[in-house]
Structure formats: structure tokens, C-alpha cells
Amino acid sequence: MNRQPLSAQSRTSGQPQASGPFALYEERVASGTLRRDPDQERVARRLDRLWVELEAYRPAPVRPQEERKGLFSKLVSKLPELLNRTDERVDDGIPRGVYIVGRVGRGKTMLMDLFFSCVTIERKQRIHFLTFMQEVHQRLRTLKEANPGMSDPIPPLAQTIAQDATLLCFDEFQINDIADAMILGRLFEALFAAKVIIVATSNTVPGDLFQNRPGADAFKPFITIIQRHLDTEVLDSETDYRRGRDQDDTTWIVPADETARRRLDKIVARYGEGHPVEKVTLEFSGRTLPVDHAQGPVARFDFTSLCSRPLGPNDYLAIAKKFPVIVMDDIPSLGPDDANVARRFITLIDALYDNGNLLFVSADDSPDNLFPSGEGADAFARTASRLMEMSSESWLARAHGPGGVLSRP
Numbered sequence: 001m002n003r004q005p006l007s008a009q010s011r012t013s014g015q016p017q018a019s020g021p022f023a024l025y026e027e028r029v030a031s032g033t034l035r036r037d038p039d040q041e042r043v044a045r046r047l048d049r050l051w052v053e054l055e056a057y058r059p060a061p062v063r064p065q066e067e068r069k070g071l072f073s074k075l076v077s078k079l080p081e082l083l084n085r086t087d088e089r090v091d092d093g094i095p096r097g098v099y100i101v102g103r104v105g106r107g108k109t110m111l112m113d114l115f116f117s118c119v120t121i122e123r124k125q126r127i128h129f130l131t132f133m134q135e136v137h138q139r140l141r142t143l144k145e146a147n148p149g150m151s152d153p154i155p156p157l158a159q160t161i162a163q164d165a166t167l168l169c170f171d172e173f174q175i176n177d178i179a180d181a182m183i184l185g186r187l188f189e190a191l192f193a194a195k196v197i198i199v200a201t202s203n204t205v206p207g208d209l210f211q212n213r214p215g216a217d218a219f220k221p222f223i224t225i226i227q228r229h230l231d232t233e234v235l236d237s238e239t240d241y242r243r244g245r246d247q248d249d250t251t252w253i254v255p256a257d258e259t260a261r262r263r264l265d266k267i268v269a270r271y272g273e274g275h276p277v278e279k280v281t282l283e284f285s286g287r288t289l290p291v292d293h294a295q296g297p298v299a300r301f302d303f304t305s306l307c308s309r310p311l312g313p314n315d316y317l318a319i320a321k322k323f324p325v326i327v328m329d330d331i332p333s334l335g336p337d338d339a340n341v342a343r344r345f346i347t348l349i350d351a352l353y354d355n356g357n358l359l360f361v362s363a364d365d366s367p368d369n370l371f372p373s374g375e376g377a378d379a380f381a382r383t384a385s386r387l388m389e390m391s392s393e394s395w396l397a398r399a400h401g402p403g404g405v406l407s408r409p
């Protein structure tokens, strides 16, 4: 799977690919790598259509700065009119993007990655949505610092993104944060105006994004923009493909007692062999984060030190990137009063899963029973599904194999 950040994403300008996503999907089913799934076939066909359209799509280059200013002012003046037209889809000859939505483990990311690998358009980028937002905030800060008089850095940022990518693929599109919600509407409108095509995977249908939260009303125009530019494809077959694999019994240890602690000691010793035990300070985005117990590729944490403190996606991404192996002691059962803690745990696991990290834990209960009720218990279903996959023998094999998390520089 391609999981490089936006800035590091490779660009290909190779020969037209003989196979599109549907043919590739069929090949994998025929070879037994994938199980046949009619819902996936339908989405693969939709992505195939977009692939064909993209092969013929070469939008005019993005306009230079001065002209763009005029263009954006025009756009802003049209915005109220555009935003009121909730029922219309845009039909401007530009290929429509696809928003793939469904429950966990249904193959959304797998299909998007398959599609992405087929596209030969020169400027294409595939990125986890949390990483994208992290880069957006970073670039907005840089723009403001470099141009103290600049009143609105979003249009120039959108232009830079559009210059780098005609196709943007976002994995796990989600809005958790009012600051992101406020930026996204205008950023996306400017990206669509610059003829960028977007494909996204998500567990949430566009109409439910950022709903029932303070500020949700102000976010509604963004939902409209998404609906006008992207086709929603529901991928919701019966099977969560992360389940039913061979489980490894060293990764998720229940209960979190003294025996579990000793077993985790051995894991740390095994992966950290030859390295000193030390305290490390991670530095990123102008922040520092102390890690009290590091040993080469391993970092060991108590659950509370990671999830009961006000840490966010950036912290977890930094930890995931720095330490291929994470050992975590004492994951408690969570209840309705632990919604914040559970939300951080979800974000942590998203970061570790996306980066392919190895995770060894001791816990009060199995992933499915950890957070049965409370705000966010629905979202936790994805985390439980991911934790099951991260406890499988195939996950460990991948982490140890070529290109796996342990072999990365």
C-alpha cells in the first residue's frame, strides 16, 4: 500500500497502464489474493470509469499568481450563489471524483490504492487525511510567516496543492476538529475550481460529517461542496475482511497483570536488543514530546501516558514514524465517562495502523469488548477491527518483510 506523505509522494509519468482497477481487481480474485465481493466489483467498475476519464484528462496548467487572484475573487463573489444550490451536481466536463464510504474492513482503502496504482496521470498524490491536514496547517503557518501582510493564505495554498496534484486520493476522510472544518470548505472549493479530482475513503457519509458538534451548521456548505463534486459510492458488504485471520497470541495480552508485564518486557528486550534504554525527546511542528522509555526501534508507554493526556494526531504520527514497535501496558476497559480517552486511543491506533507499526499490549479485555458504550463507541468499531488485523500473523509477517515498518530507514 502506498502510504507516503504528500510531500514525499512519488510522481509517475510512465506509459499508459494496460490494466485498469477493475481488470486488476479481477486478476487478484482469479489468483486467490482477494475473495470475490459483488459490492467491491461495483465500486471497482466506478473507479475504472474514472481511470478511463483520467487517462484522457489533461487540465490546463494552473494560472500564475496575479491572474489567480482575480479568479479567486470571482469565485468568492459567486460563493453564496454556489452554496445555495444544494441539489445540483456539477457537470462541467471535469471527471467527477468518488467518495467511497462504508463500515470498517470492507476494502475501501484496498480499492482506492488499486485505482491509484493504475493511474498514469503525472501529478497524483495519495495521502492519509490526517497527514494532509497536518501539512495544511504547517503550510498555512509558513505562508503567514513569510508574508505577514497576507490576509488570506488559503487561495495561494490551494494553488500550490493544485500545481502538485491533479488527482488527490485521501484515505480516511474525517473531520474531528472545528479548526479543520473551518479551513476545509474554502480550501476544497478552491481545489475544485483549479480542476483537481478527489477520491476519498471514509466511514462517514458526507451528510453526517462533523454533525452534532458545535459549529456543525457552519460546516454544512462544505458538505454541499463535496456532494456537488463527488459521487458517493457505498461499499458495505457483509464481510469485515480484517477478521477471521490467524491470530498471533503475543500481541494482545489479557489480562493486564504481572505475567503480562513480564511478557512485554521480553518483547521490548527482543526488539530493542543491542540498543540502550533511554529517554528520547521528539521534536516536530515546533513541539516537543518526551518519550520516557525508548530502546532502539521500540518505545514503551503506559496507556494513561498516551491517551489520558491532551495529545493529538500530530503527536501520534510522530511516535508512529519514529518507533516501528510500540509496546503499551495496561489498557483498561473504557466506559461512557471515558469518551475523550477513547477518542485519543482511536487516533493513536489510526496512526499506528496507517504506518504499519507493530503493537504489543496488555489489556483488560479483547478489542471488541474494550469500549462497548459511550460517545464514540461506533467509531471504536473501526479501531477494534484494526486491532484484530494488527494482532494477526499476516500483519507481523508484513512488518518484518520487505518494505515493512522494520526495514524502513
Ligand SMILES: Nc1ncnc2c1ncn2[C@@H]1O[C@H](COP(=O)(O)OP(=O)(O)OP(=O)(O)O)[C@@H](O)[C@H]1O
Binding pocket: 033, 034, 035, 036, 037, 040, 102, 103, 104, 105, 106, 107, 108, 109, 110, 111, 172, 201, 202, 203, 240, 241, 242, 382, 385, 386
Ligand atoms: N475481497 C477481499 N478479499 C480478501 N481480503 C480483502 C478483500 N477486501 C479487502 N481485503 C483486505 O482486508 C483488509 C481491510 O481492507 P481495507 O483496509 O481496504 O478496509 P477499509 O474498508 O479501508 O477499512 P477502514 O474503514 O477500517 O479503513 C486489508 O488487509 C485488505 O487487503
Ligand SMILES: [Mg+2]
Binding pocket: 108, 109, 110, 171, 172, 201
Ligand atoms: Mg481504510
